[in-house]
Amino acid sequence: MHYLAATNDLPQAEARMQRLAATAPGNQGLQIDYAALLQERGLPRAAERQLKAAESLEPASLQLERQQAWVALDLQEWRQMDLLADDVVARSPRDLNTQRLARAREIHHLSELRLSVGKGLHSDNPVSGTHDLSFETAIYSPPLADSWRLFGGHRFAEGNFEEGKGSRRQLFAGIEWRPRDYWGELELSSVNFHGENKPGVRLSAAHDVSDRWQLGGELERISQQTPLRALRNGVSANRGEGWLRWSPNERREYRFSAAASRFTDRNRRQEYTLSGKERLWQTPWLTLDLQPGLSASANSRTDTAYYSPARDLAATAALAVDHTLYQRYDTVWSQQLLAGGGSYWQKNHAAGAITVLGYGQRLRWNNVVDTGVMLTGISAPTTANVKTTSPSLLMQIYGFKDDHAEHDPAQRPDASHLAVPYLQRAC
Numbered sequence: 001m002h003y004l005a006a007t008n009d010l011p012q013a014e015a016r017m018q019r020l021a022a023t024a025p026g027n028q029g030l031q032i033d034y035a036a037l038l039q040e041r042g043l044p045r046a047a048e049r050q051l052k053a054a055e056s057l058e059p060a061s062l063q064l065e066r067q068q069a070w071v072a073l074d075l076q077e078w079r080q081m082d083l084l085a086d087d088v089v090a091r092s093p094r095d096l097n098t099q100r101l102a103r104a105r106e107i108h109h110l111s112e113l114r115l116s117v118g119k120g121l122h123s124d125n126p127v128s129g130t131h132d133l134s135f136e137t138a139i140y141s142p143p144l145a146d147s148w149r150l151f152g153g154h155r156f157a158e159g160n161f162e163e164g165k166g167s168r169r170q171l172f173a174g175i176e177w178r179p180r181d182y183w184g185e186l187e188l189s190s191v192n193f194h195g196e197n198k199p200g201v202r203l204s205a206a207h208d209v210s211d212r213w214q215l216g217g218e219l220e221r222i223s224q225q226t227p228l229r230a231l232r233n234g235v236s237a238n239r240g241e242g243w244l245r246w247s248p249n250e251r252r253e254y255r256f257s258a259a260a261s262r263f264t265d266r267n268r269r270q271e272y273t274l275s276g277k278e279r280l281w282q283t284p285w286l287t288l289d290l291q292p293g294l295s296a297s298a299n300s301r302t303d304t305a306y307y308s309p310a311r312d313l314a315a316t317a318a319l320a321v322d323h324t325l326y327q328r329y330d331t332v333w334s335q336q337l338l339a340g341g342g343s344y345w346q347k348n349h350a351a352g353a354i355t356v357l358g359y360g361q362r363l364r365w366n367n368v369v370d371t372g373v374m375l376t377g378i379s380a381p382t383t384a385n386v387k388t389t390s391p392s393l394l395m396q397i398y399g400f401k402d403d404h405a406e407h408d409p410a411q412r413p414d415a416s417h418l419a420v421p422y423l424q425r426a427c
Helices: 002-006 010-023 028-040 044-055 062-074 078-091 096-108 228-232 422-426
Strands: 112-123 130-140 148-161 164-177 182-193 196-208 213-221 237-249 252-263 268-282 286-299 311-328 331-346 352-365 369-381 389-400
Touching (some): 010 028, 028 062, 062 078, 062 096, 078 096, 112 148, 148 228, 164 196, 311 352
Antiparallel strands (some): 112 130, 112 389, 130 148, 148 164, 164 182, 182 196, 196 213, 237 252, 268 286, 286 311, 311 331
16 A cells, blocks of 8 residues: 555555455554545545544554644644644654654744746737736745734736836735635735826635535736736726636646626626646656646727737647656655647637647755746737737746645646636736
């Protein structure tokens, strides 16, 4: 079983461990190992139930308390995690597994820095602009009263268009709430665009319905999704979004979202996106995922200064390879390969091809640093009046402390964003 888990054959390992645990219900060690495997597959609530059943066999077991602490950390049961970790550390301070748990708790109580930078290295697309640059930095405080954190930061974006350079600057601060099964952020900001400052507000929330289902939404005044070209021409948008995510295990995930935007030029936009991940192949050092995507949008106005088709539809699929180059304890250096394509259609125009190629590297060090760089080349249809394709070369640099980023897709770099038409995102 340990061999199967070590070689990433988790489905087979779970099936065998489940049979062993069922045939030996009095063996607490087997029950704990089964719970650990469930947690590794992204099922912490199932692991919690398994550990609760095993607790009746020997409530004071050190191995049991240690595993319960790990599960409590995944479930955002912060106080329970602290109590269990305190007891485990007091009873076995020199045990390597205990020291690993103590280190995880120490990391949880640290501040967190998030940083991402995107740069357009080459593009002749007249809609999305040239030499575009964007970055975001945010710092989160250590936890306050278990479930709260303060945060603040800065966002910036700029691009060159036919009518001149457009830019957006945003200073923001807010509070994050993370109790069990919930996550939320309230953010207040000052947004500078088109030569003036305006107040912005964002409210984001998510709820873990079960191990497999998660739902959430976001309301934002002066949305970050407002096209930069719109801001360049003094047009902003308020946006609301709702989403539903299904992930039965670590090998499969699908997410559906629906959003509506109200622009100050009276344009109304609706957007629908379905994206997913299917694990096709996995070895101890390599994974191969299929990442399909489907998206559609509609706009009430097409006579705008920014890209705004009456109707459009994009269907994409990408193969994503993650290859571990080096691993020693909690330090992992890996490379990512991305190849994808699809088709983009808009009302009254023929469909055009989308092609994506990418390469990146990622370094995770000691569970406190997660950083990488991704270089992506995209060929996509341009405007309604220009039916050729436009090759674009984009570079993204990201970095953050690896601590409960699952509620924010931006903190999980992958190719799922390719489901959204490149022009819709960039223009």
